[in-house]
Amino acid sequence: MTDGLPRILGGRYEVGELIGRGGMAEVHLGHDIRLGRTVAIKILRAELARDSTFLTRFRREAHSAAGLSHHSIVAVYDSGEDTFTETGGADIDIPYIVMEYVDGQTLREILNDEGRLSPDEAARVTMGILSALEYSHDKGIVHRDIKPANVMLTKGGSVKVMDFGIARALADTGATMTSAQAVVGTARYLSPEQAQGETVDARSDLYSAGCVLYELLTGRTPFVGEPVSLVYQHITDPPKPPSTYEASVPDAMNAVTLHSLAKARDDRYQSAAEFRADLQAARTGAPLSEGATAVFSAAAAAAPSMMDHEPQAPVAPARRDHTREIHDREPQRRLTGLWVVAGIIALLAILGIGYLVMNGGKGDNPTATVPNVVQKSEAQAKAILRGAGFDHYQVKEINSSSVAKGYVVGTDPTRGSTVDPTTLIQLNVSKGPGLxxxxxxxxxxxxxxxxxxxxxxxxxxxxxxxxxxxxxxxxxxxxxxxxxxxxxxxxxxxxxxxxxxGKVHVPSDLTGKDSGEAQLAVLQANLQPKVENVPVSDEGQGGKVLKVSPHEGARVDKGSTVTLTVGVYSSQTTVTVVPPPSSTSEPSSTSSSSSSTPTTTPPSTGPESPTQTGPPLTPPGKTKTHKK
The missing domain is CATH 3.30.10.20 (Trypsin Inhibitor V; Chain A)
Structure with a gap:
């Protein structure tokens, strides 16, 4: 604050209390004065603002995330730069990013408090991460740093992926994960290709998501140790099934997790959608994909003792529920009540009354109510329809900006409609916004x-x-x-x-370059080179640029002429001695005159050398003689 007034960024964002701090930036609670909403403001630390590497990464985060609009991705609303006056009086521009404010905790904070999650909750959270990755991958963006600290859970249980600070476009063929021998990303969640400094793609994110799933299930990552040791383990060591460390993890969840952690990227899930579908199948007891089944079978054959567990009731971790689920410990009287209700329904069915009730009392014309499957995945929706007695359905993909890709937007007939169970139900499934x-x-x-x-x-x-x-x-x-x-x-x-x-800068470092190299640099800067040659006595300056006009770094109009003054070296004058004349030669005075005539070797000249004046010079190696 200044003079008791709050700090305002961009004329509209009021900076509040510090709510988070990272190695690169600080996050403050903020208030958008114009729209009257709470926001989070990420501000690059002042001491890093002069470092071009951090500036580039910070600005890339804003650009990468600004185009991503998805319910499982922390939204970026705005970005800009604020002028900050240092203690010495110098001004420096500090970039900032205005983001959606998420009221919740990171997965890292939750794991620190609770150790692990139940298998079903771990799968649900991972599915939220994969939903965000599926969207960003479709946009051509690889996150490259998926880890618990970059995933938030809201108080309502929603999953939010954040920090696209090291994301790059898939099309960027130079986007490897090494820079000055440093591996970017967190060692415990690195894919093998990241650990080896290879180019990454969407499947690298899926491996990292598999590491997160493993930790949610067991309370530990697949590999532990020092960073260097972790890198080698990711490259060479096969992971043990999660049930090795937590017996409550079911076999289906073991299979999905191990498939996501395959060393070769061609052997693991090829898309976030495939990964998410298998997680849902593991939650509901549906068949898994062939890839997951094969990986698990191979692991079981290699180490059967890892798969054999004594039957036991799973022990739920000490944790709060992040979804609105019914708590396990209900009063005994409510269980008794359920048995009574079940008995009555059974009795009604036996007496034939149940048939009339379930069919609207119409007897010969059975009906059923279309269930609500909005916001359910396609697989979930089909299962719910079958459970309600509808065995005939078809899928129609439609554009939707409000429902995530692969989830149901609505049905035809609409939910709540009472129809014949043989009616064909159309499931309208979102294929994302119309892009x-x-x-x-x-x-x-x-x-x-x-x-x-x-x-x-x-x-x-x-x-x-x-x-x-x-x-x-x-x-x-x-x-x-x-x-x-x-x-x-x-x-x-x-x-x-x-x-x-329309302005360009005259290239720097032209002085001292060879003439041809300097002319090429000028042309590449969308300027026109002009060469002016001047003679020089220093052979080392021959062919070199001595002067540039306008000066190097000058801001000029595109297409302007840049004059390069280039040195031309001239060799010293040489004298050729004429042999003595014979007895039949001209008089000695003539011979003496001839012999004293020097032979001049002219300097080598090019097409742009200064124009010679006076009589032509004798070519090198020949003697000029005079005849009377």
């Missing part, structure tokens, strides 16, 4: 870009306030767009255009 590819508008004027974007349904188009230097495009032409050109985006999303200033 459209952002067209290529680079090199176009803003008006032309707006027209091209509008033709694809993008009506909300803005221009970034700061123009971009050092591009190949003329002033006013579009340089790039966000969301990125070629990416898939919701047409309702705002598209921000970055526009060229």
């Amino acid at each position: 459209v590819q952002v067209p290529d508008v680079t090199g176009k004027s803003v008006a032309e870009a707006r027209q091209a974007l509008g033709s694809q349904g993008f009506q909300n188009v803005a221009v970034a306030p700061k123009k971009v230097d050092d591009t190949e495009y003329s002033a006013g032409d579009v340089v790039s767009a966000y969301p990125a050109i070629g990416s898939m985006a919701d047409p309702s999303q705002k598209v921000t255009l970055s526009v060229s200033s």
Whole structure:
């Protein structure tokens, strides 16, 4: 605060108390004055603001997460930079990110408090993580740092994945996980390919999610030890089944977990959707995928003692429920009541009354009520329909921005309808929002870009306030767009255009370079080189750039001429001695005159050497003679 007033960022975000701190940034509770909502504000630590590496990573987080809109991903609302005055009086720009405020705890905090979760709750939470990854992977973004500290659980039990700070586009072919011999990510959750510094893809996230699932089930990660030891274990050691450390983990959950932790990425789950489907199957007792079954069978054959457990009732961990489930310890009288109700229903069925009740009292025209399956997965919805007596159904995929991909938006007939059980029920399943590819508008004027974007349904188009230097495009032409050109985006999303200033900088370090190398650098900067040669007596300066105009680093118009003053070396004059004349030669005075005439070897000249004046010079190695 200044003079008792709260700190305001961007003219609208009031910075409140510190609620979190990481190695790179601090997170404050904030208030959006304009919209009147609570937000979280992540601010880069001041001491790191001068470090280009941290600045790049922090800005990349904002760009990576800003285009992700999903119920299981912490939303990024805005970003910007705030000028901060240091103690010495120098001003420095501190970037910040405005995010959705999540009222809850990280999985790391929950595991620290409770040790582990029940198998069903562990699967549910992991499914939420996978739902977020499925969405980000479809957008071309790999998270690359999935771990309990980057996953939050709200007080209502919702899963929220955060911190896309080291995410990269899948198309970035140079996106390996090593930088200056350092492995990015947390060692306990690294995929084998990350540990070896190879290029990562979506399946690397799935391995990390498998490590998180393992820890949720058992209270420990698949491998433990020092960071260097962990790296080798991820690469070489097969993980033990979770039930080795926690007997309550069922075999189906063992199979899913081990399949997600396969060393070769081709051997593990190939998509978040596959992983999530197997988790749901493990929860409901449905058959698992062939891959999960095969991995578990192989593990059982290799170490059968790991799979053999004495039958025992699972011991629930000391934990609170994160979903609205019925508690196990109900009063005994309620159990007695349930038995009484069950007995009455059985008696009604025996007497034939139950048949009439279940069929609306119509006898010859049985009916059933369409159950509510909205927000259920496709597999869950089908199971619920079968349980309600509906064996005929079909799936129709539709666009939906409010329901996650793969989950039911609604049914036809609608829920609550009383129909014949043989009626065909249509399940309308979300295929996510209707996404459209952002067209290529680079090199176009803003008006032309707006027209091209509008033709694809993008009506909300803005221009970034700061123009971009050092591009190949003329002033006013579009340089790039966000969301990125070629990416898939919701047409309702705002598209921000970055526009060229038409200004470029004269390359630095031209002085002292060879003439050809310097000319190429000038051309690559979208400028025009002009060479002016000057003679030099120092052979080392021959062919080198001596002067640049305008000066190096100058900000000039694209296409401007840059004059390179290049040295041309001239060799010293040489004298060739003429042999003595014979007796038949001209008089001695003539010979003497001839012999004293020097032979000049001119300097090597190129097409752009200074123009010679006066009589032509004799070519090297030849003697010029005079005849009377």
